[in-house]
Amino acid sequence: DVKVTQSSRYLVKRTGEKVFLECVQDMDHENMFWYRQDPGLGLRLIYFSYDVKMKEKGDIPEGYSVSREKKERFSLILESASTNQTSMYLCASSFQTRVSGELFFGEGSRLTVL
């Protein structure tokens, strides 16, 4: 069964802390994505990557960075967490060669910044 695994389901951090959200997929997908989801705002794309060591900004990259050192792993980094980054974070992956763009999602990481 295909799987996208996010390392933490729930995290509580303090303002100013550095936060790492990890995502691993076992489907050999080229594309990986990070979204955040907030009530009334839907899912918003933060960063995405089409290959190892490459990254592209999504719609709301400010305050975030990413790392993709291996094909199966895509990390989202909050250099200095702020309260407005309290949110549900969703990782997803897809095949690059398939035009469909069907996404496979992880279960989400709910981050609270105090």
Next chain:
Amino acid sequence: SQQGEEDPQALSIQEGENATMNCSYKTSINNLQWYRQNSGRGLVHLILIRSNEREKHSGRLRVTLDTSKKSSSLLITASRAADTASYFCAPLGSARQLTFGSGTQLTVLP
């Protein structure tokens, strides 16, 4: 990247009834996808309809696409309490990344 807008924002029906959700988008698409999200969980892909298709079925799901009106609808027939979830449409245009709206929150009452 373009985003679909789902309508209504919330829908409440009785078990056994049909549920219809609509999606509108702005530019031309290659395909349009529907996803489901149970509360507090990740999204799950339900069905994909290509731009040259008008209707598609999968079990109790029926999706229609009208590219002239830039709209799609998702029909769930004979709803069950387990269908309670948020439903999102995602139009895929020239960009390779999908964007999502706020979804339709469906509640199926037993």
